[in-house]
Each structure stands twice: as C-alpha cells, then as structure tokens.
Amino acid sequence: MELDSAHALISKAIAGGRPAHGYLVVGGIRGMARDLAMAVLRDLFPGVPEENFKTHPDIHWLYPEKKTRIVSVESVHTKFIDPMSQTSFAGGWKVGVLVGADRLNAAGANAFLKTLEEPPSKAVFLLLTDAPEQLLPTIVSRCQRIDLPDAHEHQLTDPWRTNVLGILSNPDLADATAAGLVKKAVAAERLADVLSSLKDHAEKEVSSELTASAQEGAELSEDEENALISSRYREYRRDFLFTLMDFFAKRMRENPGHQAFRNVEAVEDMARSFDRNMNELAVLSFFMDRVRFA
Numbered sequence: 001m002e003l004d005s006a007h008a009l010i011s012k013a014i015a016g017g018r019p020a021h022g023y024l025v026v027g028g029i030r031g032m033a034r035d036l037a038m039a040v041l042r043d044l045f046p047g048v049p050e051e052n053f054k055t056h057p058d059i060h061w062l063y064p065e066k067k068t069r070i071v072s073v074e075s076v077h078t079k080f081i082d083p084m085s086q087t088s089f090a091g092g093w094k095v096g097v098l099v100g101a102d103r104l105n106a107a108g109a110n111a112f113l114k115t116l117e118e119p120p121s122k123a124v125f126l127l128l129t130d131a132p133e134q135l136l137p138t139i140v141s142r143c144q145r146i147d148l149p150d151a152h153e154h155q156l157t158d159p160w161r162t163n164v165l166g167i168l169s170n171p172d173l174a175d176a177t178a179a180g181l182v183k184k185a186v187a188a189e190r191l192a193d194v195l196s197s198l199k200d201h202a203e204k205e206v207s208s209e210l211t212a213s214a215q216e217g218a219e220l221s222e223d224e225e226n227a228l229i230s231s232r233y234r235e236y237r238r239d240f241l242f243t244l245m246d247f248f249a250k251r252m253r254e255n256p257g258h259q260a261f262r263n264v265e266a267v268e269d270m271a272r273s274f275d276r277n278m279n280e281l282a283v284l285s286f287f288m289d290r291v292r293f294a
Contacts, residue, residue: 003032006146007039014043020144021119024127024135027148029099033128036148037097040126044093057089060096064103069205071100073107081111085120094123101127102134109136116142131235156236156243163194164240168247174293181289188284195237195280202233241271248291263291 001009006025013019023040027033041053053059062080064071084096098104104112113136116125127143129135155161167190172183206229245267252260266287273283 001146001148003036003148006036006148009146010036010040011043014040019124021123022116022125022127022139022143024101024129024132024140024143024145025148026129026132026145028150029128029130032148032150033130034099036146037126037128040124041095041097044095044124058092058094060084060094062096062098064100069100069103071098071104071108073105073111076104076108076111081115084115084123084125088122092122094120096123096125098125098127101129101139102131104135104139109139113139113142134231134235155246156239160194160198160240161243164191164243165247167191167194168244168293173288176294184288185285188281188288191284191288192281195240195284198236198240199233202236203229206232237274241267241274244270259292266290 010019010023025033025036027036038050038053041048041059042050045053045056045059048056054061060080060083062071062075065075080096080098084094086094088094098112116139119125125143127135127139132140132145156164167187170183170187172180173187174180175183206225210225210228245264248260248263248267252264270283270287273286274280
C-alpha cells in the first residue's frame with residue numbers, strides 16, 4: 001500500500017473515532033514506517049509541534065536496547081504498558097510507538113499480547129517492523145497490518161554488504177579464460193565465508209537475547225533455540241540474496257540484454273536451491289560459474 005493511501009485509511013478511522021487498537025506497520029523503520037507513524041501522530045495530536053512528539057506525556061516510545069538490541073519485558077511494562085494504562089494527560093488519545101517490534105523477546109511479546117487482548121480505552125499502538133515474520137502470529141492477528149512499498153527492501157548491513165559487493169566487483173571475474181574460472185571459484189568460497197559469518201552472528205545474537213530472556217523467566221528448549229537461530233540465519237541469508245539481486249538488477253538496468261536477465265534469474269534459482277537445503281558452497285559455485293560479469 002502506498003504511504004498516502006495508508007495514511008488516508010488510518011485518518012478516516014481516526015476521524016470516525018474508531019481506529020484500530022493496533023497497527024502493524026511493515027516497512028523501513030527509519031523510512032516509510034516511521035513517516036506513517038509521524039503522520040498518524042499529527043492526526044491524533046493536532047497543534048502539537050512534531051519536535052515535541054518524543055516528550056509528549058501521551059505518546060510513549062519503545063526501542064530495542066543495549067547490545068542485544070532486544071525489547072525486554074521490563075521495558076515493555078515500564079515504558080509502554082504501564083503508562084499507556086494511565087489516564088490520558090490531555091484527556092484524549094494515548095499512543096504507543098514500538099520501533100522494531102520484531103525485537104520483542106519472548107517474555108516481552110507475551111506481556112504485550114495481553115495488552116492487545118484487553119487494550120486501554122482510547123489507546124492506539126503502532127508497531128513498526130521490517131521483519132514481521134519474527135513476531136508472534138497472535139500479535140500479528142490482533143493488529144491491522146499495513147505493508148508499505150519499502151517493506152521488502154532488505155539489504156545486508158556492513159561489514160557484510162561491503163564485503164559482498166567487493167567480491168562481486170572484482171574486474172577479474174569478467175575474464176572468460178581458465179584464470180577467470182579460478183577467480184570465480186575463489187569468489188564462491190569467499191561468498192560462502194560471508195554466509196558462515198552471518199550464521200555465527202545469528203547464533204551469537206540469539207544466544208545473547210535468550211540469556212537476557214532467561215533472566216526474566218522466559219526459557220526455550222534446545223530445539224526451540226536451534227529453530228530460532230535457524231530462522232534468524234535464514235533472515236540474514238535472505239538479505240544476502242537481496243544484496244546480490246540488487247547488484248545484478250542495477251547492472252541489468254545499465255546494460256539490458258539476455259545475459260543480464262539470466263544473471264538476475266540465476267539469483268532467483270540460487271534462492272530456491274537454498275530453500276531446498278542444498279550445500280551452500282556447491283550452490284554458490286554453480287551460481288558463480290553461471291553468471292557473466294562482462
């Protein structure tokens with residue numbers, strides 16, 4: 001849904017006095033999702049300068065915290081649920097903006113779910129995320145979901161993105177001789193190393209989050225922990241594939257042609273191979289042998 005259309009939809013509900021208690025806004029949390037949240041706040045708090053939204057007593061913001069970048073159950077209660085349950089300071093609406101809703105840990109998600117099931121009066125929750133698959137399905141089902149145009153613009157962050165683009169930009173990969181084929185094989189191994197690094201990062205990140213969750217009384221079984229690590233890694237691998245797709249799509253726009261299209265197609269085929277749990281190095285080797293950089 002386009003940003004203006006999404007805003008118009010919520011504005012109409014506000015004007016009728018019946019907005020949803022929860023909106024799941026899927027988009028760039030520093031992009032369109034944030035823009036929509038600010039537009040909704042302008043509707044609900046007319047006359048309040050935008051620069052005062054962060055300090056307004058009836059607008060409550062919640063962000064991931066600390067090195068683990070999680071939203072803990074303690075923060076959910078003290079910064080979100082408890083103040084949202086109080087009487088409105090101005091006698092009107094109360095709004096809770098959760099930036100990075102996918103970063104709710106297990107205990108925090110369950111605590112927030114109870115609030116969504118029995119929301120305070122005249123309360124609106126805006127959940128901003130670019131990874132809705134990480135949210136509890138029960139939370140998703142209790143919100144009106146809005147997917148914005150930048151919802152699927154996933155890219156690797158640094159240092160992985162710079163590493164991948166550096167590998168693909170090596171001019172030696174355009175060499176059609178045997179030496180060029182060797183360079184491609186080396187490039188495939190380096191891309192596999194990037195995936196291995198992402199897998200390690202996913203494991204460390206989840207382990208850190210679960211350590212914090214355990215301190216709050218939420219523990220997972222070993223199978224559940226492994227499933228969460230696998231899910232987080234697949235998320236990062238998806239960003240890896242989007243970065244490759246973006247690289248070859250830009251080249252296709254610059255030099256349209258049959259081979260440029262086949263390069264983009266090769267990325268799509270690689271994604272399907274990954275989904276079939278094929279050996280990643282073998283898939284990357286076949287991919288690098290297939291694409292043309294000339």
